[in-house]
Structure formats: C-alpha cells, structure tokens
Amino acid sequence: MKKYTVEEISNWIVRKLSVKLNLPTSAIRLDKDILDYGLDSMEALGMVGEIEALIGVEIPATSVWDYPTISQLAQFIHDEAPVI
Structure with missing residues (x-):
C-alpha cells in the first residue's frame, strides 16, 4: 500500500467532489x-468509505465533520495512513 502525500490526498478529494457535484476542479x-x-x-459517509478503500485504513465516520476543510481532512488522512 502506498503512503500518499497530503497533496495527492487533497487532489483526490477535489476530483471526487468535482465529479460528484458536477463542478470544475478550479471551483473547489x-x-x-x-x-x-x-x-x-x-x-x-460514502466519501469516507472511498477514502478508507484508498488508504487501506479505517477512519472515523465523522472525519468529514471533524476535519471540515479539504486541507484539514487530507492532513488527517495522511497522518492516519500507514507507511508501507
């Protein structure tokens, strides 16, 4: 399993939001x-599940509420993901 950078995680979240909300990535x-x-x-909650699948680690279902911005969530995910 790869250890993703904060930037890679942020970009992944931006792309997911872009597709889900039909917005250009530049608007996020x-x-x-x-x-x-x-x-x-x-x-x-669906996004949390997709993040778990990406990083291979279970994270709290409340992560989107506990770390409300993309930057905060990406940093939390980075810190929680294992180094392999």
Missing part, C-alpha cells in the same frame, strides 16, 4: 468546508 477550494459544497450526510 482547499480551505472551504467540504459540506458547504452541498454534500448530504450519506454522500459524506
């Missing part, structure tokens, strides 16, 4: 609350 800011883009609770 790293310092804006993810939920401010209009994700509902189920979509946010």
Whole structure:
C-alpha cells in the first residue's frame, strides 16, 4: 500500500467532489468546508468509505465533520495512513 502525500490526498478529494457535484476542479477550494459544497450526510459517509478503500485504513465516520476543510481532512488522512 502506498503512503500518499497530503497533496495527492487533497487532489483526490477535489476530483471526487468535482465529479460528484458536477463542478470544475478550479471551483473547489482547499480551505472551504467540504459540506458547504452541498454534500448530504450519506454522500459524506460514502466519501469516507472511498477514502478508507484508498488508504487501506479505517477512519472515523465523522472525519468529514471533524476535519471540515479539504486541507484539514487530507492532513488527517495522511497522518492516519500507514507507511508501507
């Protein structure tokens, strides 16, 4: 399993939001609350599941609420992911 950089994780989240919300990636800011883009609770939980699959580590379901911006969430994910 690869150890992703904070930038790679941020870019992955931006791409996911872009596709899910039909927005250009340039419209998504790293310092804006993810939920401010209009994700509902189920979509946010789905994103947590996709992140877990990406990094191979279970993270709290509340991660999107505990680390509300893309920058904060990416840093948390980076810190939680194992080095392999």
